[in-house]
Amino acid sequence: MAPTQRPxxxxxxxxxxxxxxxxxxVPLPSPFALYRGGQLHNARIAYESxxxxxxxxxxAILLFTGLSPSAHAAASERNPSPxxxxxxxxxxxxxxTSRYFVMCVNSLGSCFGSTGxxxxxxxxxxRYRLEFPEIAVExxxxxxxxxxxxxxxxxxxxxxxxxxxxxxxxxxAALVPDGARRVVSISGSPAASPFAIAxxxxxxxxxxxxxxxxxxxxxxxxxxxxxxRLARKLGTITYRSATEWRQRFGRKPLEGNPLRASPFAPRFxxxxxxxxxxxxxxxIFDPNCYLYLSRAMDRFDLSEHGGSxxxxxxxxxxxxxxxxxxxxxxxxPIHEQAAIADAFKSAGVPTRFARLPSLEGHDAFLVDIxxxxxxxxxxxx
Amino acid sequence: MAPTQRPxxxxxxxxxxxxxxxxxxVPLPSPFALYRGGQLHNARIAYESxxxxxxxxxxAILLFTGLSPSAHAAASERNPSPxxxxxxxxxxxxxxTSRYFVMCVNSLGSCFGSTGxxxxxxxxxxRYRLEFPEIAVExxxxxxxxxxxxxxxxxxxxxxxxxxxxxxxxxxAALVPDGARRVVSISGSPAASPFAIAxxxxxxxxxxxxxxxxxxxxxxxxxxxxxxRLARKLGTITYRSATEWRQRFGRKPLEGNPLRASPFAPRFxxxxxxxxxxxxxxxIFDPNCYLYLSRAMDRFDLSEHGGSxxxxxxxxxxxxxxxxxxxxxxxxPIHEQAAIADAFKSAGVPTRFARLPSLEGHDAFLVDIxxxxxxxxxxxx
Numbered sequence: 001m002a003p004t005q006r007p008x009x010x011x012x013x014x015x016x017x018x019x020x021x022x023x024x025x026v027p028l029p030s031p032f033a034l035y036r037g038g039q040l041h042n043a044r045i046a047y048e049s050x051x052x053x054x055x056x057x058x059x060a061i062l063l064f065t066g067l068s069p070s071a072h073a074a075a076s077e078r079n080p081s082p083x084x085x086x087x088x089x090x091x092x093x094x095x096x097t098s099r100y101f102v103m104c105v106n107s108l109g110s111c112f113g114s115t116g117x118x119x120x121x122x123x124x125x126x127r128y129r130l131e132f133p134e135i136a137v138e139x140x141x142x143x144x145x146x147x148x149x150x151x152x153x154x155x156x157x158x159x160x161x162x163x164x165x166x167x168x169x170x171x172x173a174a175l176v177p178d179g180a181r182r183v184v185s186i187s188g189s190p191a192a193s194p195f196a197i198a199x200x201x202x203x204x205x206x207x208x209x210x211x212x213x214x215x216x217x218x219x220x221x222x223x224x225x226x227x228x229r230l231a232r233k234l235g236t237i238t239y240r241s242a243t244e245w246r247q248r249f250g251r252k253p254l255e256g257n258p259l260r261a262s263p264f265a266p267r268f269x270x271x272x273x274x275x276x277x278x279x280x281x282x283x284i285f286d287p288n289c290y291l292y293l294s295r296a297m298d299r300f301d302l303s304e305h306g307g308s309x310x311x312x313x314x315x316x317x318x319x320x321x322x323x324x325x326x327x328x329x330x331x332x333p334i335h336e337q338a339a340i341a342d343a344f345k346s347a348g349v350p351t352r353f354a355r356l357p358s359l360e361g362h363d364a365f366l367v368d369i370x371x372x373x374x375x376x377x378x379x380x381x
Numbered sequence: 382m383a384p385t386q387r388p389x390x391x392x393x394x395x396x397x398x399x400x401x402x403x404x405x406x407v408p409l410p411s412p413f414a415l416y417r418g419g420q421l422h423n424a425r426i427a428y429e430s431x432x433x434x435x436x437x438x439x440x441a442i443l444l445f446t447g448l449s450p451s452a453h454a455a456a457s458e459r460n461p462s463p464x465x466x467x468x469x470x471x472x473x474x475x476x477x478t479s480r481y482f483v484m485c486v487n488s489l490g491s492c493f494g495s496t497g498x499x500x501x502x503x504x505x506x507x508r509y510r511l512e513f514p515e516i517a518v519e520x521x522x523x524x525x526x527x528x529x530x531x532x533x534x535x536x537x538x539x540x541x542x543x544x545x546x547x548x549x550x551x552x553x554a555a556l557v558p559d560g561a562r563r564v565v566s567i568s569g570s571p572a573a574s575p576f577a578i579a580x581x582x583x584x585x586x587x588x589x590x591x592x593x594x595x596x597x598x599x600x601x602x603x604x605x606x607x608x609x610r611l612a613r614k615l616g617t618i619t620y621r622s623a624t625e626w627r628q629r630f631g632r633k634p635l636e637g638n639p640l641r642a643s644p645f646a647p648r649f650x651x652x653x654x655x656x657x658x659x660x661x662x663x664x665i666f667d668p669n670c671y672l673y674l675s676r677a678m679d680r681f682d683l684s685e686h687g688g689s690x691x692x693x694x695x696x697x698x699x700x701x702x703x704x705x706x707x708x709x710x711x712x713x714p715i716h717e718q719a720a721i722a723d724a725f726k727s728a729g730v731p732t733r734f735a736r737l738p739s740l741e742g743h744d745a746f747l748v749d750i751x752x753x754x755x756x757x758x759x760x761x762x
Contacts, residue, residue: 195623
């Protein structure tokens with residue numbers, strides 16, 4: 001089936017790198033039943049791809065993203081701007097597009113071309129907003145798999161994901177036990193910790209209590225920007241590590257701040273960093289989509305599939321698994337990746353658990369490229 | 382000089398334990414010049430005390446609090462409700478009130494009887510609000526010392542403080558080198574890290590962007606409660622440790638939640654805990670006072686006193702110092718207490734650095750009483 005293009009109404013600007021580009025999308029089976037109830041009609045998944053699918057269609061790698069990125073993981077002819085994993089995906093890179101056909105999907109429930117709360121409900125002609133059914137990590141996994149099937153791929157060479165994507169990959173392994181020969185779960189979790197739940201609940205509350213949220217019925221011109229700013233700043237704080245920031249920012253003052261006149265204006269360089277992260281995010285991400293995906297991360301519990309994480313993965317037919325964790329990750333602490341690795345091992349899947357000493361915390365997969373490159377390159381080759 | 386009582390207008394309820402009680406206060410020297418400029422006229426410091434000052438007035442212990450508590454550290458005849466360090470202060474307890482006269486001060490800039498942004502400016506008859514001059518950790522230290530002097534105490538047997546109070550104690554040692562024979566700094570810092578600054582900047586922003594903040598001119602009936610809720614929830618998250626919460630809450634669901642109908646209502650027990658903390662705090666704490674004290678913590682840098690933390694404490698005439706840190710503290714990480722201990726040591730002060738393995742993070746001094754009792758008891762006896 002040929003990929004198709006379809007304009008999606010979006011409440012927000014597309015990511016800067018994809019401006020003026022409508023994403024490629026494929027249809028999901030319709031209706032598409034959801035893990036926690038409800039179903040979607042005529043839903044679509046946006047994706048990007050690199051490399052060439054071979055004749056036997058067995059060289060495909062499916063990549064799931066974290067909470068906020070689009071499917072634009074790397075530059076392409078269609079969109080030559082750098083993607084969010086630019087240094088990992090390409091010819092001769094760790095995810096080698098001269099060997100593999102790599103596809104990255106925008107998560108079901110997100111706002112970069114895939115169907116989500118910001119999409120128009122074909123039944124009403126209005127945006128779904130809070131009428132959108134609850135999205136689970138399991139739905140993101142299954143929708144990604146269906147997107148691959150829509151391109152004629154029934155079995156992936158590998159599924160790969162980091163952060164939320166690292167959770168999605170474990171759900172994929174539980175739900176589609178023979179869907180991929182290799183599995184790479186990076187900085188994921190078999191079930192969010194109370195610390196992560198608490199943080200995300202505060203992020204959501206900052207949006208829910210922003211008067212501009214309007215019970216989910218905000219206008220495109222006036223979304224709950226203040227709430228989104230706070231949510232993103234808090235996220236940014238927990239995506240790195242205190243040690244990295246001490247080295248990177250220390251107590252460096254903010255220079256040339258025009259707001260200094262205001263008594264509580266930012267004074268330190270680290271505050272300007274948070275500010276730049278928040279500004280960009282509020283410009284591109286839909287608040288309701290954020291709420292849906294954030295809740296999905298809290299509720300995900302791999303042990304729902306059989307009573308334990310080990311039971312969930314017991315039927316996995318993967319040939320090999322790579323699980324990567326980062327010692328400085330406060331949001332998805334490394335014992336959670338250790339539990340994922342143990343579950344694969346107990347299923348008899350030959351598993352490498354890479355415990356990386358990167359200082360960059362949860363975001364290390366985006367920053368500490370040498371360490372991640374080495375692990376992923378060795379695993380895929 | 383006899384302590385006096387003076388009603389203070391307060392925008393908020395007093396802490397539950399002190400309801401209907403006007404705090405005891407003493408006057409500060411007037412004018413009272415502030416570390417970063419400006420001065421206060423007729424400012425007062427609220428305090429509570431336990432035990433008896435001896436004839437030579439050399440058995441006094443001065444206690445500084447964290448950001449949010451009042452001076453009600455323990456029950457007294459005047460106010461028999463339990464205080465925030467009830468298990469540490471009393472006859473035969475670690476801070477033994479049968480031997481020592483213990484006084485706890487409400488920080489200058491706070492809202493529990495001491496002069497702060499919520500107090501009435503005698504020059505205008507109006508609340509100070511943002512007209513209040515900037516408060517520094519150094520001012521809190523000096524005001525506490527002046528409060529002791531107002532009771533006729535020129536030299537403390539010991540100064541003790543935790544969290545913000547742990548910072549204040551280091552400022553005290555720098556500013557009043559022979560003001561105390563012993564110094565106890567608990568879970569303090571010689572200078573906030575960029576991680577702590579980032580967190581506090583988000584807490585402040587949540588208040589500043591709450592429309593009810595009204596540029597600091599909120600009404601007592603309608604303070605920026607949403608912003609205060611978010612600030613306190615975020616604080617609560619960082620006051621404990623992920624490990625403690627995993628043991629305490631795990632993924633326990635919230636039971637009997639009447640709000641479950643709302644799609645993003647709390648689902649987990651940990652969220653109810655945050656909620657209870659936030660509710661209480663927004664009822665008792667003044668938002669402008671919070672902003673002032675939060676900023677003071679960011680800006681504190683012991684090295685301003687001579688070029689380094691070591692230089693700042695070089696002239697300390699303390700006879701002994703105890704510095705306590707907690708390994709699981711993410712907000713004031715233990716290397717910061719190690720730096721304080723090193724500075725006392727390099728000043729020639731015999732110093733014990735206690736590195737506690739408590740799981741309760743920054744709040745451990747309130748919770749892990751056995752470990753703190755043992756250290757403080759041994760040090761004071």
